[in-house]
Amino acid sequence: MTFEVVQIGSCLRFLLDGKVAYETTFDQKIFGKVGFTAGQGVMRLRNFEAQGNTYNLDWQRSQSVGYTVPVIDLADQQQRQVVVAKGSKSIDYQHLTTVLLQDGRTILCPWAHGHGRALGPMKRSPDGGLTWQWVKPRRTGLRYKTAQRFIA
Numbered sequence: 001m002t003f004e005v006v007q008i009g010s011c012l013r014f015l016l017d018g019k020v021a022y023e024t025t026f027d028q029k030i031f032g033k034v035g036f037t038a039g040q041g042v043m044r045l046r047n048f049e050a051q052g053n054t055y056n057l058d059w060q061r062s063q064s065v066g067y068t069v070p071v072i073d074l075a076d077q078q079q080r081q082v083v084v085a086k087g088s089k090s091i092d093y094q095h096l097t098t099v100l101l102q103d104g105r106t107i108l109c110p111w112a113h114g115h116g117r118a119l120g121p122m123k124r125s126p127d128g129g130l131t132w133q134w135v136k137p138r139r140t141g142l143r144y145k146t147a148q149r150f151i152a
Contacts, residue, residue: 107125107128
C-alpha cells in the first residue's frame with residue numbers, strides 16, 4: 001500500500017494507493033511532523049521519502065530509543081486476580097475503562113456498548129478492586145449520572 005500526502009493550493013489530500021482517503025483545507029507554510037500508527041494491527045514501513053519543498057524540522061523523540069514499559073506477569077499469582085464481570089457467548093464485556101477516584105480506593109469501571117459506542121454497564125469497587133458491585137443506571141441524557149461527573 002502506498003501512502004501519500006499531496007498539497008495543491010490550500011487543499012491537503014491523504015491518499016492510499018492513489019485514492020483520496022481524507023481531504024482537508026490547509027493553508028500553512030509548513031506541513032510539519034508525520035506520524036503513523038497501526039491501531040490494532042501491524043504496520044511495517046519499507047520505504048519512506050519526502051519530495052518537494054522540504055524543511056529541516058528541529059524535533060526530539062518523545063521517548064528514548066531504548067524505552068520499555070515495565071511488565072508484571074500475574075498469570076501465576078491467582079491471589080491477585082479478580083474477575084470484574086464474567087462474559088458469556090451472548091454477553092461480551094470489552095473496551096472497559098477504569099477510573100480511580102480521589103479517595104485512592106474507589107474504582108469505576110464502565111464498558112461501551114459495541115466498539116466505542118454509547119456508555120454501557122458499569123461496576124464500582126469501594127476497596128481498590130478487591131470486590132465489585134453493579135452500578136444501577138440513572139440515565140440523564142445519554143450518560144449515566146454517576147459516570148458523568150467522573151468520566152465524561
